[in-house]
Amino acid sequence: MAEKRSFPFFPAFLIGGTVLYCAYRFNHALIPFLLSFALAYVVNPVVNNFETRGLRRDHIVLGFYSLIALCISLLANYLLPTVSGELAHLQEQAPVYFTNLQKLGADLQARVAHSLPYGRKAIESLSMKMYAPVIEQLQHVPGYLLGLFPLLSLLFLVPFITFFLLLDGASSISKGIQACPSRHVEQALHLISEIDTALGNYLRGIIIVALAIAAASFVGLSAMGVNYALAISVLSGISSFVPYLGAIIGALVGGLVAFFQFGTFAAAVKVVILFFGIRLADEALLQPIIAKHSVHLHPLIFLFSLMLGGEVFGFIGLVFAVPAACILKALLKVAWAWYSSEIQLNGPASYDSQGVPYT
Amino acid sequence: MGIPRFLKKFFADPNFQRKKAFLKSLELFTDLDNSDLGHLVQSLHSRTYHPGEVLFVEGDIGRALFILESGRVELTRADNGGKERVIYTLEPGEFFGEMALLEQLPRTASARATEKSQLHLLYRSKLEGILHYYPKIGVSIMTHLAQILSARLRRMTNAAAPEERTKAANG
Numbered sequence: 001m002a003e004k005r006s007f008p009f010f011p012a013f014l015i016g017g018t019v020l021y022c023a024y025r026f027n028h029a030l031i032p033f034l035l036s037f038a039l040a041y042v043v044n045p046v047v048n049n050f051e052t053r054g055l056r057r058d059h060i061v062l063g064f065y066s067l068i069a070l071c072i073s074l075l076a077n078y079l080l081p082t083v084s085g086e087l088a089h090l091q092e093q094a095p096v097y098f099t100n101l102q103k104l105g106a107d108l109q110a111r112v113a114h115s116l117p118y119g120r121k122a123i124e125s126l127s128m129k130m131y132a133p134v135i136e137q138l139q140h141v142p143g144y145l146l147g148l149f150p151l152l153s154l155l156f157l158v159p160f161i162t163f164f165l166l167l168d169g170a171s172s173i174s175k176g177i178q179a180c181p182s183r184h185v186e187q188a189l190h191l192i193s194e195i196d197t198a199l200g201n202y203l204r205g206i207i208i209v210a211l212a213i214a215a216a217s218f219v220g221l222s223a224m225g226v227n228y229a230l231a232i233s234v235l236s237g238i239s240s241f242v243p244y245l246g247a248i249i250g251a252l253v254g255g256l257v258a259f260f261q262f263g264t265f266a267a268a269v270k271v272v273i274l275f276f277g278i279r280l281a282d283e284a285l286l287q288p289i290i291a292k293h294s295v296h297l298h299p300l301i302f303l304f305s306l307m308l309g310g311e312v313f314g315f316i317g318l319v320f321a322v323p324a325a326c327i328l329k330a331l332l333k334v335a336w337a338w339y340s341s342e343i344q345l346n347g348p349a350s351y352d353s354q355g356v357p358y359t
Numbered sequence: 360m361g362i363p364r365f366l367k368k369f370f371a372d373p374n375f376q377r378k379k380a381f382l383k384s385l386e387l388f389t390d391l392d393n394s395d396l397g398h399l400v401q402s403l404h405s406r407t408y409h410p411g412e413v414l415f416v417e418g419d420i421g422r423a424l425f426i427l428e429s430g431r432v433e434l435t436r437a438d439n440g441g442k443e444r445v446i447y448t449l450e451p452g453e454f455f456g457e458m459a460l461l462e463q464l465p466r467t468a469s470a471r472a473t474e475k476s477q478l479h480l481l482y483r484s485k486l487e488g489i490l491h492y493y494p495k496i497g498v499s500i501m502t503h504l505a506q507i508l509s510a511r512l513r514r515m516t517n518a519a520a521p522e523e524r525t526k527a528a529n530g
Contacts, residue, residue: 048401051372051375051397051401052394052397052398052400052401053394053397054371054372054375054376054379054393054397055370055371055372056370056371056372057372059369059370170401170404173404174404174405174406177404177406178406178407182406182408182412182413182414183413183414183415183416183419185406185414185423185480186415186419186421186422186423186459186480186482187422189404189422189423189480189482190422190482190484193482193484193485194484197484197488337463341420341463357516358512358513358516
């Protein structure tokens, strides 16, 4: 009998620590690769589906990219005029919104001054305190806009890297397995399968949620006649990559736009109710389907991973905190499965009828 | 009218077709149609083993089924004196280690490639994935697996039966 092999905790710890340190040290260089990897994971089942029919992978990927390029060019015909129209409308309406805001402020001030004569000074001082930072921040707006340029480069870089990841497909895993020492192939496969299942299901799940939130909010906001419905729904969809943030951002931005547009609190409340409804529908209809196939994280671990990710890596850390926690959980599951099977914790299955002769 | 041959040749992946044709020839996957075989090929991991490379050692925990496409693999078991004894030499088209798909228990023999061999591995969680997403494929594989295990058990029972009858006759 061969000697029992214990789980290599020390090498695993060493490799894990090195990977984490490198990720922290070079996180800016890693971002396009992480995003491409996530995108490739989401698109890969589509490519695989055509591959099962015996088609060549390079042709499928090329065809897929051509189709996406065609869709983007067709959508651009619709989206560009809509977006530019919305921006022009914003420029046109901005003075009206500011006038509404000033009017509201003046109304509030008058009411407070009427019922609380001594409060007037306090309100004036508060207004000055609030205006000063806003004016200061406005001076930094060009800087913020310039800061978005690296993000634009991602729009070109991510599809480019994803193209090569999709072309390689499972062959990169095969190369890794080929390089793995022969006796450890089964264990390497165990690790790859667990991570693949956990990560793939999570990523596909959040993409479905993002699309559903964006579509539902676009329909709802358009039905209410709220301006910039497309921009708000896209923003809400993208924000939903960070759990719970999509509905909050949508309600906040949509509520503000509705308030300035219609000048009533009721309009803002309606938008908030819409996003609350979307959140409930997501929780009741989508999450049970998505969570059924993905890794379940304890809410506290979920929260802790978000806080840690945000603290160490900023916004990108928030986006990737939960997938990273999923990978970690998958690794721990593999380590436990290895340990329990090696020491034969559960032992062979026993059945009452196993003593009955073969008939 | 079918797709012209030159188009088929241009779009079809010959390596993928070869794998599908090979799997179709195995008794374990004989009931699967073309599309099912496509899903199965994507669930398998391939690896080339060089002569002398050890696939697993007796006592290791089994986690995958091995299918031999080309080359030769021998199964050995240690006797009471600890000496390795060849119990079977696998030919292309045969598979082994199927018990790992049912339970994670120690391997009862060691496996070593004696020639350059191409093997396909079906990992346990991949089979679970197939059972979940493509129940038809999963049920077909499990049925054949049960039939193969039943045939082996019957053979063992028949082999043991004459000895038992002789013992009973001698009192």
